């Protein structure tokens with residue numbers, strides 16, 4: 001059991017890194033599309049209601065990336081024997097939770113600003129929308145990550 005749990009401490013930041021790849025791909029697609037698509041005589045990027053959604057996603061993706069780096073660093077330090085394993089488990093859960101939830105939001109926003117074309121069969125965002133869903137469930141669902149984090153808080 002201990003070996004299995006330690007393995008999850010490594011896999012959860014890895015899932016977070018995978019999710020950030022999806023989030024960044026969605027954000028890049030949204031930025032490119034909003035700079036090119038014109039509606040009502042302007043590019044979409046000129047509508048503040050659109051560009052601020054991208055600003056929020058970009059901020060969340062950056063925060064998620066830093067949290068994944070932090071969890072990976074904590075794991076490496078813990079596996080060398082210097083960090084407490086409970087703390088590593090908490091940090092790893094935070095990275096997986098935040099990165100996968102952020103990726104879901106990033107893909108959803110990218111689809112919203114693309115409009116109907118993103119839902120066409122074979123569109124890269126249609127593909128991402130399907131793929132981004134599973135990481136919030138496997139390696140422990142988001143609710144399980146919150147449970148791990150909450151237990152660590154009360155232990156502290």
Ligand SMILES: Cc1cc2nc3c(=O)[nH]c(=O)nc-3n(C[C@H](O)[C@H](O)[C@H](O)COP(=O)(O)OP(=O)(O)OC[C@H]3O[C@@H](n4cnc5c(N)ncnc54)[C@H](O)[C@@H]3O)c2cc1C
Pocket residue numbers: 134137138139140141143144147
């Ligand atoms: C694409 C994919 C790949 C997978 N790969 C693997 C693999 O390689 N190896 C492997 O062993 N498994 C794998 N799984 C299985 C995955 O780990 C489980 O689907 C996951 O742990 C959830 O279990 P479950 O589907 O039985 O849902 P359930 O355990 O029935 O949970 C359903 C939902 O209930 C809620 N829930 C469950 N437990 C709690 C709790 N303690 N607190 C609060 N809420 C809770 C969550 O919302 C959860 O999503 C994979 C799943 C997917 C989708």
